[in-house]
Amino acid sequence: MFTAHTAHHADVVIIGAGIAGLSAAHQLTSAGVNVSVLEAAPHIGGRMVTHDVDGFLLDHIGPLLSSAYPELSTTPGLDGLVLRDFAPGVLVRSGGRRYRAGDVRSARGALKAVRTRSSAPLAPLGGTIEQARLGSWLGRLAATPAARILARPDRTALSALSARGLSPRMVSGFVHPLLTALLSDPTLTTSSRCAELALRSYARGRLCVPAGGSAELPRLLAAALPPGTVRTGVHVTAADITSVRTKEHGELGCRSLLLATGAGAAAELLPGLRMPAFHPVTVLHHTAPAPPPTGAHLLLDADRSGPVAHTAVMSEVDPSRAPHGRTLITSTVLGPPPPDLDRTVREHLAQLYGTPTHDWELLAAHHDPEAVPAMPPPHDLRRPVRVLAGLYVCGDHRDTSTVQGALHSGHRAASAILADLGVRQEPGDGAALPTAA
Numbered sequence: 081m082f083t084a085h086t087a088h089h090a091d092v093v094i095i096g097a098g099i100a101g102l103s104a105a106h107q108l109t110s111a112g113v114n115v116s117v118l119e120a121a122p123h124i125g126g127r128m129v130t131h132d133v134d135g136f137l138l139d140h141i142g143p144l145l146s147s148a149y150p151e152l153s154t155t156p157g158l159d160g161l162v163l164r165d166f167a168p169g170v171l172v173r174s175g176g177r178r179y180r181a182g183d184v185r186s187a188r189g190a191l192k193a194v195r196t197r198s199s200a201p202l203a204p205l206g207g208t209i210e211q212a213r214l215g216s217w218l219g220r221l222a223a224t225p226a227a228r229i230l231a232r233p234d235r236t237a238l239s240a241l242s243a244r245g246l247s248p249r250m251v252s253g254f255v256h257p258l259l260t261a262l263l264s265d266p267t268l269t270t271s272s273r274c275a276e277l278a279l280r281s282y283a284r285g286r287l288c289v290p291a292g293g294s295a296e297l298p299r300l301l302a303a304a305l306p307p308g309t310v311r312t313g314v315h316v317t318a319a320d321i322t323s324v325r326t327k328e329h330g331e332l333g334c335r336s337l338l339l340a341t342g343a344g345a346a347a348e349l350l351p352g353l354r355m356p357a358f359h360p361v362t363v364l365h366h367t368a369p370a371p372p373p374t375g376a377h378l379l380l381d382a383d384r385s386g387p388v389a390h391t392a393v394m395s396e397v398d399p400s401r402a403p404h405g406r407t408l409i410t411s412t413v414l415g416p417p418p419p420d421l422d423r424t425v426r427e428h429l430a431q432l433y434g435t436p437t438h439d440w441e442l443l444a445a446h447h448d449p450e451a452v453p454a455m456p457p458p459h460d461l462r463r464p465v466r467v468l469a470g471l472y473v474c475g476d477h478r479d480t481s482t483v484q485g486a487l488h489s490g491h492r493a494a495s496a497i498l499a500d501l502g503v504r505q506e507p508g509d510g511a512a513l514p515t516a517a
Contacts, residue, residue, distance in 0.1 A: 090116035092497060093324050093334040095316050095349065098126030099483065100474045101340025102301035102310075103490035104497075106156045109306060111503050116332065117305075117340075118314040118324065123295075124302050126342065127451065130293030133443055135403035137293040138365045140446040142410060143483055144262060144378070148285025151487035157304035162291035164398035167376040170287075172205060173432050174253040174382040178374075179205035181254040182214070182282075205254055210247045214254070217246060221276070222283035229276045234457040237275035238268035257380035258282065261390040263481070264359040264452040266414050271459035274480055281484070287378060292400050297483070319349055321470035336470045336497050340490065343453055343477040350467070356477055361451035362413040364425055365443040371396060371407045372433035379432055386428025387413045387421075409440070417447055453477040461485075465493040469500050 092108055094101045097119035105115045123129060129140040145152070147163055169183025180202050204211055237259055241251050256268065262278040263270045290296040302310050315327040319339075324332045339346045347353045376396040381388055391411035395402035402408040411425060418424045422445070426437040453476060463478045474493035479485035498505055 089333040090114045091334065091501070092116075092336045092338060093118065093319075093332060094338045094340050095319065095324070096126065096340035096342075096345070096475075097121075097124040097298065097302065097310050097312065098340060098342075098475070098486065099128060099297050099301060100476065100486040100490040100493075101338065102157075102298055102305070103151070103155050103487045104338060104340060104474060104494040105305055105309060106301065107491055107494035108497065109309065110156060111498055111505065113498070113501065113503065115305075115309055116334075117310040118316060118326065118332075119310065119312045120315045122313050124310060124312060125295050125298035127448065128294040128298055130295035131444070133365075136365065136367065136406070136408055136443055137401040138408075138444045139294045139363060139410070141361055141363060141448055141451050142289060142294050142412075145288050145290070145483055146281035146285040147288050148281045149482075149484040149487075151484050151491070155301070155487050155491075157301040158297065160300055161296065163286075163288040164291050165376075166287040166289075166378045166392065166397055168286070169377070170254075170258060171202065171374055171377045171379045172253055172257055172382045173379070173385075174205065174249075176383065178202055178379075178432075178434070179253070181205040181250075182218070182258065206247065206249055210250055213246060214250055217244060218279075218283040221280050224280060226277065226280070229280065230273055230461065232273060232276075234459065235272050236268060236457060237263070237265075237270045237272050240272035240275065241268075253382045255279070257382045257389070260414065261378070261380055261412070263455075264361055264389075264412075264414055265454070266384070266389060270455045271457040273457075274455045274459055274461065277461075277480065278482070289394075289398055291398055316349065321468075336472065336501065338493055338497065339473040340475060340493075342450060342475065344450055346473055346475065346477075350471075350473065353467075353473065357454040357456075358450040359452040359454055359481075360415060360447065360449045362417045362421070362445060362447040364411045364413065364422070364445045365394075366409045366411070366426070366429075366437075366440040367402070367443055368407045368409060368437070368440045372409070372435050374433060381428075381432060385431060387415075387418045387424055388428045388432065389414045391429060391432060408443075421445060453481045455481055462492070465489060466496040466500070472497055 091114040094117045108115050127141045260266045318325045347355045371393045378392050380390050388411045394410040395408040422442045430437040472493045474489040476486040479489040
């Protein structure tokens with residue numbers, strides 16, 4: 081029999097109101113468990129924060145999503161999530177020119193794209209045979225079961241690329257910069273298994289972002305929880321299996337504790353928890369008098385001629401992110417930001433877009449040195465979420481460093497808690513775990 085929720089007791093206390101903790105809270109509350117989610121920040125969402133600056137909706141760290149992520153369609157509370165798609169494929173700057181790449185799903189589609197390239201604004205990357213091989217490879221990857229990828233030897237993504245049967249031009253001009261954008265890892269030291277899963281999601285779905293900014297995901301999750309479940313501005317000073325001590329509200333009793341913070345905060349509360357390395361990310365938002373002529377495409381720099389790894393005219397992808405008639409360009413710098421950040425980035429963007437940028441205005445720049453947990457090989461995609469009975473941990477650092485990984489780790493943790501509490505998980509109650517992407 082579970083204890084009634086009061087101001088000083090909950091069956092499960094979740095520390096951290098990011099999407100991992102919120103997804104766990106949904107599964108627990110749907111099983112009849114009383115939950116309190118405590119967040120130190122004045123807002124929910126963890127790193128998925130969106131600020132309104134004069135009508136522009138600006139993400140702190142705006143991850144690229146795939147419409148093929150299973151958790152986006154199976155997580156309770158995300159029913160109302162609207163995704164805005166990038167234009168099919170990507171644009172890449174290679175050898176000082178822009179090309180189209182990755183907008184085919186079969187060899188037949190690749191041949192058709194090449195035959196009609198004279199009417200397209202930009203030529204495809206590579207010739208007919210290279211395009212056909214790329215389309216065939218993407219098609220096979222989309223059909224490959226995740227379990228088969230996870231059974232393959234794990235090495236660095238960079239070392240694995242040479243064994244994929246693609247031409248060096250396709251690898252350096254498309255696959256490498258695409259993986260850089262998906263993994264936030266320009267040197268591709270990430271696990272080859274994680275890299276292949278990321279490419280599989282790309283091949284199976286569409287690159288997209290949440291309408292209205294990345295903060296829409298945690299907002300929808302929190303809004304669908306019972307009133308009073310989530311409390312912000314609560315600083316936890318100490319925690320164990322049976323109680324949590326807070327700076328503002330004293331002690332809160334519980335039967336189980338779930339750490340759903342970032343890896344650094346989790347390690348502080350749970351000494352001995354392994355601290356991963358991180359990929360730092362800087363996101364810059366500019367407005368311009370007129371949109372660059374790339375439409376809603378994601379633009380990648382295969383030449384690595386400057387600090388920007390990828391960029392997009394975000395107001396073309398998601399018009400709700402900019403006031404009517406205004407232009408929003410969002411760009412991502414990986415690694416340590418360069419000196420004189422705005423000037424250096426605008427000079428690089430002038431090359432990428434092929435248009436002057438001297439009159440672009442910087443709206444905001446946000447640097448996060450711990451934006452994305454690194455996933456070097458061998459990487460355990462299902463790191464244990466159960467430390468011991470009554471103590472659990474979840475987050476993208478326990479799974480894959482993606483939105484899919486964060487949500488899935490929350491579901492794994494909730495299932496472990498319910499099992500230890502003796503709560504039977506019926507089919508269809510949200511406890512079943514979807515296949516990893």
